[in-house]
Amino acid sequence: MDILDFTAVGLADEIKKGEVSAQEAVEAVFSRIDNCEDELNCYISFDRMEAVKRAQQVQKAIEAGEIHSSLAGVPVAIKDNICTKGMKTTCASKILQNFVPTYSAHAVKCLEEAGAVIIGKTNMDEFAMGSTTETSFTGPTKNPWNTACVPGGSSGGSAAAVAAGECYYALGSDTGGSIRQPAGYCGIVGMKPTYSTVSRYGLIAYGSSLDQIGPLCKDVTDCANILEVITSYDEKDSTSARRKDASFTEALVDDVKGMRIGIPKEYFGKGLEPEISAAVLKAAALLEEKGAIIEEFNLTLTDYAIPAYYTIASAEASSNLERFDGIKYGYRTEVYEGLHNMYKKTRSEGFGGEVKRRIMLGSFVLSSGYYDAYYLKALRVKALIKQEFDKAFSKYDVILGPVAPQTAPKLGESLTEPLKMYLGDIYTISANLTGIPGISVPCGIDSKGLPIGLQLLGDCFREKNIIRTAYAYEQARGKFAGPDVSGCEHSLYEVE
Amino acid sequence: MAKEYDTVIGLEVHVELDTKTKIFCGCSTAFGAEPNTHTCPVCTGMPGSLPVLNKQVVEYAISVGLATNCRITGFSKFDRKNYFYPDNPQNYQISQLYLPICTNGFVEITGEDGNNKKIGIHEIHMEEDAGKLIHDEWEDCSYVDYNRSGVPLIEIVSEPDMRSADEVIAYLTKLRMIIQYLGASDCKLNEGSMRADVNLSVREAGSETFGTRTEMKNLNSFKAIRRAIENERERQIDIIEAGEKVIQETRRWDDNKEYSYPMRSKEDAKDYRYFPEPDLPPVVVSEQWIEEIRSRQPEFRDEKMARYIREFDIPEYDADIITSSKKMADIFEATVGEGANPKKVSNYLMGETMRLLKILEKEPEDIHFSPENLARLIKLTDDQVINSSVAKEVFEKMFEEDVNPEEYVEIHGLKQNNDVEGLKEIIKQVITENPKSVEDYHSGKEKALGFLVGQTMKATRGKANPEMIHLLLKELL
Incomplete structure (x- = not known):
């Protein structure tokens, strides 16, 4: 078995047994990077020397019995909006192109304590705004399944890196589907935990009330293990929860008897590719065979989630991104006259088009005279959607549906049609508006050879329900083979 | 002046709270340190940093609210006030707009007519202070010091209930005394731990509607406040008398020139795009907590x-x-x-x-x-x-x-000379040197004794015990 074929937990086991070393794993990852990175562009930065040094340290600590975690010695990639002390953290933006944080995000510290070896920082949509990883200042990431396609976004670099074996697992962030959707497009597992589960300290904010850090990984077992490591109360994040039920690996049980699963009819309406619909319903049938109770129900407010989401997320973003002003750190324009001209030029030159669009939208909906009509109304819609989900979860343990209405689109298609791109978030954003957890699990390949994602949503703090269901589904589905990247330096998948 | 005018004044008073650490991080609030040494990712607005509320700030705000007869808000929230300025590292200030911690209070002062008068308090809210810009005139550039960034403030907003500079000063004195008694701040106007912005308008005597108001900033002493109020009242009356209209604006007082001038509109941008701060959960204040604070009031x-x-x-x-x-x-x-x-x-x-x-x-x-x-x-x-x-x-x-x-x-050798024998010698000397006074004394002039005491004091260079000199003189005479 190729060392890169191990899952994260599988690799940690092998390292513990002495079958392979952390250094060998890092070397394997970097040789894959050598082969594929020019083509895929998963990373914004990586540091081979540091990673090797770190692997040696961790290996020693494992041998000395100092680290016992299920991830010890496993190479990981971190999305570039999550601060890493001493490592450039750019948010894929010109405005932060040389920013080196003096502190690490709490989630990164948790991983480091568990003996993770950080390979580098992954590509993303600028400030996590986008669904394709094409708005990155460093250029797009390509989908390892077909390099003519996008990997999804905004955590597209993390998803592609995991799928292509350029790391064993990765951290992403999910504000409207930014973990689950690229995981779906790249045929891997991705999860957004309940809001407040993973500390946001050190995550460069996009929409503060919606952002959550979560894992992108090869299977549900890895997912539960990673989530267990990064779930930790953090006094530096006032929205951080003290979870007493964070032993997520206990939910890795192949048993869904009596699990009540609801399928929202609205998630199977027009706009959904028939192949996806079929694959997702087939997954539901597999779960039913295993004893789950499947029922259809209505989520009538689905159509309102997108406008509410883009109003709230843009409003928060317009304020969160004010600190990037050329004064303290990051990019500053070269020629300017006076303070206000410096602000204007720095921000005009430093931010990309999609970010500017959302800053303008957000500033508009918060302006006096418009606040009530847009922002407050969006908050009311959010509250109504939450009520509707609460009602659904009084009947069901899990809500099952697709991750996205389509599989990975071609590069360049989405940038010209931002509204279409926004509509593609329809199945994922409700989880962010309501704070609930969601997981994306591969459930098929379409006729274009691209993976299809199944999404399972659970009630707040009920990650175990969706982990259990996802795990049981994975057992029934069988092995899901990754993309063939053996010759990706030559671009296997030519497009017409 | 043909007509009589009333002055209508409301105050916005900022008070720096005397906490050990800042409102949203653990940095020290100590004054006078080297620039940017009391800072961290939170109070310098670094990406990814998050605020955590200092509980002491809430307790001080509530204690001031209780002492000024306010209603304490059980479910209070923070909001972001967005504006770009380099002293404001996030380019938004975390403040309270929609649900401030205290509302609807009052303090009592002695009014113009000598009777007690209630000055209403509209609200008290908590917020963070900004950093400080230091302009280098020679280098044509500016520096920013974030030591003060995140120092906790409360803003006490009065109703427009004051009618003269005297009432304003009585109100501020009362407020200051209350806060000092609470130990919540030293309230020094000259050092900026208490800052008052004056909102002032004039109207014809007897009128029920308010005139257009201006806001005056940069008032660093009671004297400056008094002068600024009197000056602004005159300025507004002159405008009205000239048949023109007062413009609603923010003005900066220059106490040296005894003149105020309008602040540039850029410093006075009014659309702050307030919205609820998503990084901080609401502040829930239970009745029990209020009672605890009340029982600890000094x-x-x-x-x-x-x-x-x-x-x-x-x-x-x-x-x-x-x-x-x-x-x-x-x-x-x-x-x-x-x-x-x-x-x-x-x-x-x-x-x-x-x-x-x-x-x-x-x-x-x-x-x-x-x-x-x-x-x-x-x-x-x-x-x-x-x-x-x-x-x-x-x-x-x-x-x-x-x-x-x-x-x-x-x-300094200032001890009183209580050496009786030594003193007697000096007194004898004085008696010998002042025969005229001795004669006067004996002829019944009591004043002469005082003169002799003074001469003796002089001779002892002020160190002798005057009572003792008095007794000894009488004895020796």
Whole structure:
């Protein structure tokens, strides 16, 4: 078995047994990077020397019995909006192109304590705004399944890196589907935990009330293990929860008897590719065979989630991104006259088009005279959607549906049609508006050879329900083979 | 001026709270450190940093609210006030707009007509202070110091209930005293730990509608506030009399020029795009918490006055003056605690202390002699080690640099001369040198005795005990 074929937990086991070393794993990852990175562009930065040094340290600590975690010695990639002390953290933006944080995000510290070896920082949509990883200042990431396609976004670099074996697992962030959707497009597992589960300290904010850090990984077992490591109360994040039920690996049980699963009819309406619909319903049938109770129900407010989401997320973003002003750190324009001209030029030159669009939208909906009509109304819609989900979860343990209405689109298609791109978030954003957890699990390949994602949503703090269901589904589905990247330096998948 | 005009004034008072750490991070609030040494990712607006509320700030805000008869908000929230300026590292200030911690209170002052008057408090909210810009005129650039960024503030917004500079000053004095008694702030106007913005409009006497108001900033003393109010009232009346309209704007007071000028519109951008701060959960204040804070409220002025009269047997007049400042009251009690006679301590505070403060144009908060030294000084006088004129000299020195009076008297040889035999010799000498006065004394002129006492004092260079000289003179004459 190729060392890169191990899952994260599988690799940690092998390292513990002495079958392979952390250094060998890092070397394997970097040789894959050598082969594929020019083509895929998963990373914004990586540091081979540091990673090797770190692997040696961790290996020693494992041998000395100092680290016992299920991830010890496993190479990981971190999305570039999550601060890493001493490592450039750019948010894929010109405005932060040389920013080196003096502190690490709490989630990164948790991983480091568990003996993770950080390979580098992954590509993303600028400030996590986008669904394709094409708005990155460093250029797009390509989908390892077909390099003519996008990997999804905004955590597209993390998803592609995991799928292509350029790391064993990765951290992403999910504000409207930014973990689950690229995981779906790249045929891997991705999860957004309940809001407040993973500390946001050190995550460069996009929409503060919606952002959550979560894992992108090869299977549900890895997912539960990673989530267990990064779930930790953090006094530096006032929205951080003290979870007493964070032993997520206990939910890795192949048993869904009596699990009540609801399928929202609205998630199977027009706009959904028939192949996806079929694959997702087939997954539901597999779960039913295993004893789950499947029922259809209505989520009538689905159509309102997108406008509410883009109003709230843009409003928060317009304020969160004010600190990037050329004064303290990051990019500053070269020629300017006076303070206000410096602000204007720095921000005009430093931010990309999609970010500017959302800053303008957000500033508009918060302006006096418009606040009530847009922002407050969006908050009311959010509250109504939450009520509707609460009602659904009084009947069901899990809500099952697709991750996205389509599989990975071609590069360049989405940038010209931002509204279409926004509509593609329809199945994922409700989880962010309501704070609930969601997981994306591969459930098929379409006729274009691209993976299809199944999404399972659970009630707040009920990650175990969706982990259990996802795990049981994975057992029934069988092995899901990754993309063939053996010759990706030559671009296997030519497009017409 | 043909018509009579009324002045309508409301105040926005910012008070820096005396917490050890900042409102949203663990950095020190200490004043005067090297630039950017009391900073961290949170108070410098680094990406990915998050605010965590300091509980002491909420407790201080509630205690001020309780002391000013406010309603305490059970479910209070923070909001972001967005504006770009380099002293504001996030380019938004975390403040409270929609659900401030305290609302609907009042304080009582003595009004224009001598009767008690209630000045309404619209709200009290919590917020963070900004950093400080330092302009380098020579280099044509500016620096920013974030030590003050994140220092906790409360803003106390009054109703437009004041009608004159006197009422404004009475209100501010009352507010300051309450906050000082609570220990929530030292409220020094000159150092910026208390800042007042004055909203002022004028209207024809008897009119029920308000005129257009202006907001005046940069008022660093009671004097400046008084001058600015009088100046702005005149300015607005002149505009109205000229048939023009007052423009609603923010003006900056220049106390040296005794003139205000409108601030540039960029500094005065009004659309702050307020919205709820998503990084902070709501502040939930239970009845129990309010009661806990209420039970810990200190003794306020009226209670303290009554107790001083009862416990220390000092006149009401004394108690009134001493308790007018928390600082003075603290010194009084501590000095009495050192064993000094209360009335004597009171005399020092009301007499010499007030006299020197007035001469030096200082506030009681600026007093820095220690109660221990004041007690020592009183003891030196009680034990007749020094006489009253030396005591006055020593006190002045103590007031300046808090010297230890015992050491000072020793070093400067100021001890009273109580050596009877030595004194007798000097007196005999004085008698011999002043035969005219001796003759006058014997012919019944009591004044002559005073002259001889004075001559003896002069001869002892002020160190002798005047009472003793008096007795000895009578004896020897």
